[in-house]
Amino acid sequence: MKYLEPTPEYGRTIVESEGLIRIVARNPGPMTYHGTNTWLIDTPEGKVVLDPGPDDPEHLRAVLDACGGGTPAIFVTHWHHDHEAGAATLARMSGATVYGGAHGLDVDTFHAPGLRLVKTPGHSMDHVCLDIGGGRLLSGDHIMGWSTTVVPRSPHGDMRLYLDSLQSVLSAGYEAIFSAHGPTITEPEAFVQGLIRARQRKIQQTRGLLTQDWRSEEALRDELYGAMPDKLRRASAEMLGAMLDELELRGEAERGDRGWRVR
Ligand SMILES: [Zn+2]
Incomplete structure (x- = not known):
């Protein structure tokens, strides 16, 4: 099962769910699909930005405009450049603090009402997802609808932790998952079960060699x-x-x- 979509209009705000906006960055490629999804999440203090994406002035300007000119916090799911590279620039433009990634503050110091961090190491060791309530999870690269997630070996990633992280998302029983690349995963339970099965099959296939x-x-x-x-x-x-x-x-x-x- 895959979740695919036509190329979205870059820089345009797409309302994906109540209080949740997606803006796709213009960095398509074999690892990024049509580009990185930057997420804007409504909080009482304003719109929090998740994964500013590449350091692309046009994209970051569109993000900040959609935030109404300012944001209380910028949040990064993990340190990979297609997620984090624009964070420092957006922080300069907005005066907001960056959490997560290689250059932000420790994610444990990030607090916003209604948002909860879920640690999901595997794809990278620092990977975190964001639970925004209402059975909705922003999953970064941990779970993507369009493609298999790359799980590198230690020290960059870890297969055992990745499988544990999939299991913990599955157990939480989310109703919708919004990833960093591609469209919404509308049937998370079946999809994540399928991911675990496919990965176990690949591991068995490796053993067979x-x-x-x-x-x-x-x-x-x-x-x-x-x-x-x-x-x-x-x-x-x-x-x-x-x-x-x-x-x-x-x-x-x-x-x-x-x-x-x-x-
Ligand atoms: Zn990544």
């Missing part, structure tokens, strides 16, 4: 993912590594100087 003889990670990667553009090679090496690390944790794979073998 291991033999009694040592195999290098390059050989395993080529077999698992096949030919792929150079751009995605590093990401695929990271994803394979995360699954091998998880299999090691389960006692099903052994790591050695010459690669990996079944245990």
Whole structure:
């Protein structure tokens, strides 16, 4: 199951739910779909901004205008550039404080009435989602409707934590999930269950490639993912590594100087 959409109009405000506006940044690509969704969330103090996106003056101006010229806080789901790069500029433009990401304040110091942080490490170690009430979750890159989330190996990410983070979102029983790329996920329960199943299948598929003889990670990667553009090679090496690390944790794979073998 996927949630896809035609290219949205960049810089336009889209009301996705009560008190929730989306503005899509013009940074389309193989990792970002049509671009990063910047979210504006109504609070008693004004509209809080989630994921300002790239450092694009036109986009940031549209965001600030849609906030009515000012915002009480800027919030970043994680440090990746397509989410955080515009945060410092938007902070300068608005005078607001940045929370989260590599350059913001500790997310634990962020408090706004009606909003609750949910820690969801996996895609990145610092990843957080935002619960905005009414059964609604802003999920960043943790859960996306258009594509599988890249889960890199430690220290950049962690497969075990990612699966735990999916489970915790599933248990919370959200009614709608709004991600950083692509349209609203309107049936979160079935969708997140599907994500967990697909990931477990991929981990089992990786295990199936291991033999009694040592195999290098390059050989395993080529077999698992096949030919792929150079751009995605590093990401695929990271994803394979995360699954091998998880299999090691389960006692099903052994790591050695010459690669990996079944245990
Ligand atoms: Zn990311």
